[in-house]
Amino acid sequence: MAEEKIDELREELFYTQKHGYDTIDVQERLRLEDYCEDYKAFLSASRTEREAVREGIRQAEAAGFVPWQAGMELTPGTRVYKNNRGKSLLLAVIGTESLAEGANIAAAHVDSPRLDLKPLPLYETHELVYLKTHYYGGIKKYQWLAIPLELHGVVTKKSGETIDVVIGRDPEDPKLVITDLLPHLAKDQMSKPASEFIKGENLNLLFGSIPYAEEGKERVKLAILSLLRDRYDITEEDLLSAELEAVPSFAPCDVGLDRSLIGGYGHDDRVCAYAELRAMLDTEIPAHTAVCILADKEEIGSVGATGMQSRAFECFLEDLCQAQGVALRHCLENSFCVSADVCNAFDPIFWETTEHPNRNGARLNYGVGVCKHTGARGKSGCNDASAEAVGTLRRIFADNAVCWQMAELGKVDQGGGGTVAAFMGNRNINTIDAGVPVLSMHAPFETVAKFDCYMTYKGIWAFYKDR
Ligand code: MN
Ligand code: MN
Secondary structure, three states, X not given: OOHHHHHHHHHHHOOOOOOHHHOOOHHHHHHHHHXXXXXXXXXXXXXXXXXXXXXHHHHHHHOOOEEOOOOOOOOXXXXXXXXXXXXXXXXXXXXXXXXXXXXXXXXXXXXXXXXXXXXXXXXXXXXXXXXXXXXXXOOOHHHHOOOOEEEEEEEEOOOOOEEEEEEOOOOOOOOEEOOOOOHHHOHHHHOOOHHHOOOHHHOOEEEEOOOOOOOOOOHHHXXXXXXXXXXXXXXXXXXXXXXXXXXXXXXXXXXXXXXXXXXXXXXXXXXXXXXXXXXXXXXXXXXXXXXXXXXXXXXXOOOOOOEOOOOHHHHHHHHHHHHOOOOHHHHHHOOEEEEOOOEEEOOHHHHHHOOOOOOOOEOOOOOEEEEOOOEEOOOEOOOOOOHHXXXXXXXXXXXXXXXXXXXXXXXXXXXXXXXXXXXXXXXXOEEEEEEOEEEOOXXXXXXXXXXXXXXXXXXXXXXXXXX
């Protein structure tokens, strides 16, 4: 066969991927940059799940969404939302088709790994005051040492009043820190495995050091409690009914001299949460009703009233179905869910943990990572999307020039993980994972590529429009 012929055949038969930046024009490049500025602002305002929900509602209301109320009339284009206890958010734009034809659902989560304060966190030792923590989600504990941290959350008083607490957010505000051992004395520490550099029980936040002026015991703790009372009108007992989260004090910023990447805390999974929120706001009158979920508790198994296993999802969707005289079960079986969660990006420094990235691993700047299966040890516990589900996304992405790639969570038997996908699949909904590839996932400072952030938004927008 002539050489041109073989090239043609190769062209026809091989699956090849193009670098993302070779697939977009200047106009799209500008849209990408604008989108990523908006995302950085969202991430900056959303250091906790509560703040992400609050910011989501603020943006949704500005775009015409109203709180769902029983008895509301639903017509194509109606925009409603349901605030689930301030910690998760459900939004819908009613379509022209009946809900009996199913909904187009995108589900992301807005909780991220962090250090939660224990119920009775405050203690004094050697004239220093600390806050005890219990970590939330999968972290490498050593990464949380010797970096600036902030405290965000709420305290509910006996009266029922809930007070917002934010320490360290404003540039002039003080930060918190967990101290690390100096290398000079770290001989024993450095010979331990990384998982034992610091014990979970020792992840204590340094919170103060000046004693109260009068004589007595625990004078530093007394002085700190006085400051807390001045600032928030709370006592030590009030901390018993609180949710206070220590999070990294890193503002989202561009990374790389070419500004192609974004560094920040909580890309997992606020980068997909923002993509679907924004796609929702940009959806006018879809064919299938579009549903957007910002879930809580994914990092600890999607449990609880605000996690994706909660019936809160059925309550909301059933309300909408009832308004149209449709049975929820018929809506569910005809629905399709994109579980919009981040995947791991190929990291050349740790290349040995993933398969060759040209095959099954996601790479930075190659677009949305579609993850057929997560799981571990023989795909255990994962959703494992069907060929038809993958095919549906392929068609939508091709029709809308969405740059995408297949993603896989590391080499076989290297590790694994989960998303909300399995819990959506269990509800009799066709489900598939798709999201932004991330470097240093679950670290206090994670990195994503702007191109992939934008393509994930575009992909979910196309899904709402065309499924
Ligand atoms: Mn995630
Ligand atoms: Mn995660």
